[in-house]
Amino acid sequence: MDYIELLEKYMQGLTTPEEEKALLDWIQHDGDARSTISAFYEKRWKETPDTGVSAELQYKMLMNIKQNICQHEIENQSAAGRKIVWMNVMKYAAAILATMVVSVFSAYYFYSSESDVKNFVVYADKGQRSNLVLPDGTKVWLNSDSKLEYDNTYGVKERKIRLTGEAYFEVAKDKEHRFLVSTGLMDVEALGTAFNVQSYPNEDEITTTLLEGKVKISTPGQEAILLPNQQACFGKSSNGLSVIEVENAKYSNSWTKGEFAFNGATLEEIAKELSRMYNMEIKFDSDEIKEYNFSGVIRNNSLINVLEIISLTSPVVYEVVNDSIILDKQK
Structure with a gap:
């Protein structure tokens, strides 16, 4: 079987479930598969027109981006609901796929042929959870019915992402580039820490729970500093921000397990x-x-x-x- 040809078909979204299973079996059982895939995508990377993104960021994205999709067993539910969407990232789709774990074949990738990178968007549908590693090494767990976005400026001046839903972050330390999670009404800033953010559109309250380190919370007209085992709560209807002590902050990310x-x-x-x-x-x-x-x-x-x-x-x-x-x- 010509696995290089299958990889080409997979990049175009033309593989059948049987062909994807064959690719998966190959990766799992052939010791040379990983090096073959790396060489294939490295070649694709070099052949694709330049994106205008810094060489340093390109290297980080090539070497560090990993998408580890957690299969969550659900009674009588199909796993086909999870979608991971990268818009305008033809070149980066190749780099990302080169570093993916074998569970990648349960995901869907959509990209255009345009060379300019604009947005990376990661979805976890209802009944699904995903986890990924950002270009700087920050680990993210995305809960059900949630969306995370970041663009090609990530890590250049700052590390900014946008969150809808719930996610747990273990932030890589980088004192020169602040890490910022924006939910629209609450911004969470950290330098190196572990925290959980919950911000679902259909719920009145946005919460951030700190497990380690220190974060700065910003809402319209209000700010607060969180220490470990504290939780910030912002009421959308009341426009009020409060900070409370929590006995078991570690339970805030229990869903990741x-x-x-x-x-x-x-x-x-x-x-x-x-x-x-x-x-x-x-x-x-x-x-x-x-x-x-x-x-x-x-x-x-x-x-x-x-x-x-x-x-x-x-x-x-x-x-x-x-x-x-x-x-x-x-x-």
Whole structure:
């Protein structure tokens, strides 16, 4: 089998599932596959017209960008929902694919033939999670129903990304280039630290929880400095920013390990998170149970098992109806 020809087809999005499986088997079992792929994409890199991006940044993007897509098992759900989109990055698509792990074949790549790099956009659909390494070595875990964007100026003067949804960051230290996460209404600035940001469009509150280091929070007309085990909360409707102490800041990124951690969360809040995580609509037949509170950590469970745990620890029953879950008060 001509694997170079398959790589060419894969770059054009023309491979069949059988051909992608053949590529995957080749990478997993042929000791020379990685060097062959590296040489192939290095050649493509050199043959593609210059993008105008600095040589230093090109090198970082070639050597450091990795996309490690976490396959999250979901009952009766297809993994085809995850999309990773790079716009106008023909040249960089080759570099990125050269450093990808073997799970790359569950992703989709879209690019144009234009040489100017504008945006890198990473999506994690409902029921999916993704993780990646940015050009500077910063590690990012992207939660379900979330989007992360950055452009070709990343790392030139500053390291700026835009986030919709939730992500956990382990920021590479670089005192000369500030690291900035923008959610639209809250900006989080760090030099080298670990923190979790949650900013979903359909929720009123934006939160940043600090695990290590120090971050600066900026919202319209307000600023705050976070220390470890503190959380900043910004209310969209109230336009108010507050900082609180949290006992278990480490639980804020439990989702990166496939865990659900709740500390006094209402059932309504839990249902929203489960809906995103498992890509299932969850409805309530009783408004009363929405305010029930739960605390604890649930590890590596299917949606049904999570609901069983909830029903065993509270007067709540559930019913699966088509593609929805109905929650009601136990009679």
